[in-house]
Amino acid sequence: MKIAIVLPGGVDRSGEERIIPAFVALIARLARRHSVHVFALHQEPLPASWSLVGATIHNIGAGRTVWRAIQAIRAEHHLGPFDVVQAIFSGHCGLIAVAAAKLLGRPSLVHIAGGELVALASIDYGGRRKWRGRLREALVLRAADVVTAASAPILAALSGLGIRAQRVPLGVDTADWETLAPRARGSGPIRFVHVASLNRVKDQPTLLRALAKLAKAGVDFELRIVGVDTLDGDIHHLARDLGLEQRIHFLGFRTQRELRPLMASADLLVMSSLHEAGPLALLEAAVAGVPSVGTAVGHFVEWAPDAALAVPVGDADALANAISQLTDDDGLRMRIAAEAQRRALAEDADHTAASFQALYANLV
Template identity: 60%
Template sequence: MKIAVVVPGGVDRSGEVRVVPALLALLKRLALRHEVHVFALRQEVEPGEWWLHGARVHNIGGRATVLRAVKAVMEEHRRGRFELVQAIWSGSGGAVAVAAARLLGLRCAVHVAGGELVALRDIGYGGRLALRGRLREAFVLRGADALTAASQCVLDQIAALGHEARRLPLGVDLDVWPQRAPRPREAGAPLRLVQVASLNRVKDQACLLQALAQVPGAELDLIGEDTLGGAVQALAAQWGLASRVRFHGFKTQAELPPLLAQAHLHVISSRHEAGPLAVLEAAVLGLPSIGTAVGHLAEWTPDAALVAAPGDAAGLAALIARVAGDEALRLRLAFEAQRRALAEDAAFCHDRFEQLYAGLLGR
C-alpha cells in the first residue's frame, strides 16, 4: 500500500534534532510494510527530499506552502497511486490532506495532535484564535473520513465541535527507550524534579517555578529549547531559585534517559497538551508524573498521576510536597504509569493505525 503522510515538520534529515520521536517510530513501522511518502510543510526553508527510516520525505518549504503541498501529493500520486492520505496534526497539514484526498478520490485520516482546536488568547496560542483558523479546522474536521487523537481531552474538544473521533495514542519506541523498573528514592536525598519541554508560554514554566518556590529543598532540571530568550532563567533568578534550577537546553533522544534517571518526579505545568509523549517516556523509565490536568495526566489521575488545574501554582506545589513526603505513593504512581505506557507503546500505536487504514479501505 502506498500512503501519503502530511506533517508540518518533525522529520529532520538528521533524525536527531527537530524531530518528533513518536512520529518517527510510526513511520519506521509503516515503512516496513508500505511505501510511505511524507510531505513536510516547513521542515526546511528550501524544498528538498530525503529518506528517513524507510520513508521518502518531500519537504515543501517556501511560500504558498499549502497549495504547493497539495500539488506535490497529486504529482506523486500520478507516479504511483496512493491508497489513502494521513495527516498527523490538523491545521495546515490537515487542510492539505483533506484537499488532496478529495481531489484524488481517496480516503483521508487526520490525527489531531496539538493545540489546533483551542484558543488561549492571553498567550496567543491555539489554532482557533482567528476566524481563518476556525474555518480551516471546520474544513478539516468535516472533510476527514476518520479523526483520531491521543487523549480523551482532545476527543472532548472534537466532540464539542460536533464530530466523532477515536482515541489513538502515539506511543514510546521501546527500541529507543528500554523499560527500567521504578527505583526507590535514596533516604535523605533532595527531591529532584524534571521537565522535558521547550521553554514557552503554553508549557507555563512560570507556574512551575512558582510552585517550586513553595517546596523548600526541591530541585528542578529543565530540559528543552529556550524559545523565550532567557525569560524563564530571569524569573528563576528573580525568585531566588537559581541555585535550585538547572537549565540543560535541547537534548537528543539518546541524551535524555540518563538525565531522567537522576530524577524522582516528572512534572507537567502546561496550559494545554494533546499527550504529551514526555509523560510516556518518563513512565517507561520508571518515573511518575504529576502536573496540570491536561492530556494523559487528566486521563491517568488518580491511579497513575496526580493533577492540579492549569495555572494553579499552589495546587501544583501541594502535589509536589505530597509526593515528596510519601514514597509509597510515588512508587505506586510509577508502577501504574509504566504499565499504561507499556500497554500503549509504539508497536501498539502502529497496529491501531493499521486497523484504522484497513477499516477505511474496507479490508
C-alpha cells in the first residue's frame, strides 16, 4: 500500500530532537511494508522534504498551510496513487486528510491524539473552545471513514458526540526501550520522575503542591522533571516558594536516549495533567519497570487501580495521598509495576502498527 499520514510535526530530520517517539515508531513499522509519505504541517517554517526511518517527509511550512498540504497530497497521489490517507490529530490535520481523501476518492482515518475534543477555558486549551473548532470537528469526524483514539476516556468523549470510534493506543518502541523487571526500592530518598513539558495542561502546580505536603510530612524524596519550559520559569518560582528547590531538578529537554536511564532510575512516575489522550510517558515508565501515580485522564483511567493509581484532576491532597500509598508499601508498588508492564508490552508499537494496518486493509 501507499499511505499518506498527516501530522502537525514530531518528525524532525535529526530523528532525535523535536520528535514524538510514538509517531516515529509507527512510521518506521509501516515503512517496512508500505510506501509511506508523511505530510508534516509545521516541522520547519519553510517547505522541505527528507527521509526518516524509511518514509518520505514532506514539510509544508507556514502560510496557507491547509490548502498547500491538500495540494501536496494530490501532487504525490498523481505520481503514484495513495491507498489511504491517515491523520494523527484531528483539527487541521484531520481536515486536510479528510478533504484530500474525498478529492482523491480514497478512504480516510482520523486518530484523536490530543485536546481536540476538550474545552478548557481557564487555560485557553482545546479544540472545542470556539464554534469554528466545534463545527470543524463535527464535519471532519463524521466524514472520516474510521476514527480512532488511544484510550477509553477519549472513546467516551467521541461517543458523547455521536461518533463511533475504535481504540488504538500509541505504544512504546520496545526496540529502543529495554524491558526492565520492576525493582525494589533502595535506600536513600524516594526518586520521582515527571516527564512532560512545563505547560498549563500538565498542571505542574498541582504536582508541586502535592509534593510540598509530602515534604511537610517528613518524606525524603527528590524529583527530576524532564521537559521544555514553556512558562518562563513560573514552575521554578513556585518550587522555590514551596521550599522544594533543593528537592527538584529541572532537566529541560532530553532525547529518548538520555531519557531512558533517567526513567529506569526512578521509583515512581508522577503526573498531574488536566487532560491526556495517553500519556506515552506512563507506557514508557511501565516498560522500564516503573509504576505511576497520576490524575484520572487517559490511560490512568483505564489502568487504575491495578496498573496505576489515579486521583481526581487538580486534587493535590489526593495526589499526595496516592503517592504516599505507593512509597509506604513497596510490595504494592511492585505489583502495580508488574501489571503496568504487562499491559504496556501487550500494546507496544508493534501492536499499534498492526492495528492500523488491519484498519487500512479493511478499508482498501
